Amino acid sequence: MKSLKKRRRVQVIMAAFVALVVAVVLIGYGFRDGINLYRSPSQLAEVAPGPDEYFQLGGLVKDGSITNLDGVAFDFVVTDGVAEIPVRYVGGDPRPDLFTEGQGTIAKGYFRNGQFEADNLLAKHDETYMPKEVVDTLKEAGVYQDPNS
Template sequence: MRSLKKTRRIQIIVIAAVALAGATALIGYGFRGGIQFFMSPSEVTAAPPPPGQVFRIGGLVEDGSLIRGEGTQITFRVTDGGASVPVTYTGVLPDLFGEGEGMIGTGQYVDATFQATEILARHDETYMPKEVIDALKEQGVYQDPDAASGS
């Protein structure tokens, strides 16, 4: 009788381990194309990502770099104060997008240019994405809007 209990316990442990491994594999499979890494312009220039890797880049749109091409094509440079990366984008930009403003772009780094498929801009005067703030703080160029206004 004791042998049957021991065998049953081992079977349950093996089934639980297989189920856990299966669940982990399904979660990994579900995330395989959905995880996007955030990189600052300094990180991109120091260690360029491999071709074809989709990632997010963020920083400030460099003053004087915004050039509108034919149709909806736009080129500009994004900077974190330490380095800047040229960006090309074809599409309609958000209303609050502009020079000196925070932005995050999703796309690929091809031939030393970030080719964006999506551009996000801050959604109001004071908001800036956490990743962009962290990258700007690392370079020592972040200015807290609350500290500047005294509130």
């Protein structure tokens, strides 16, 4: 009788160990591309990351800064009211319809040679929406204006 209990206990411990290993592997797989950190233009101007670090840059699209290039590529400037970072969108999708000057955006990509190379853009989904990170950055810089006021 005791050997059956002992065997069952070993089986439960082994099953728990296998479940733990599977969980660790799934978590590792989920983070295979790394954690995308968010930075404002001011933070990026202070400390430039390495050219192979993938992260998110958020702020307002500077008025008069959007310049169309060949295909779906275009240039623009992201600002938080304190610093400005030039951005080149090199992704495969066309510019979002609601991506306009003076509006909040988050660009994902790499900072290389003094320019942010974005391969993905997040734009507002309606007339009043602005990403929380961008609102927080603009409030810290003292330039946030509530669109509902």
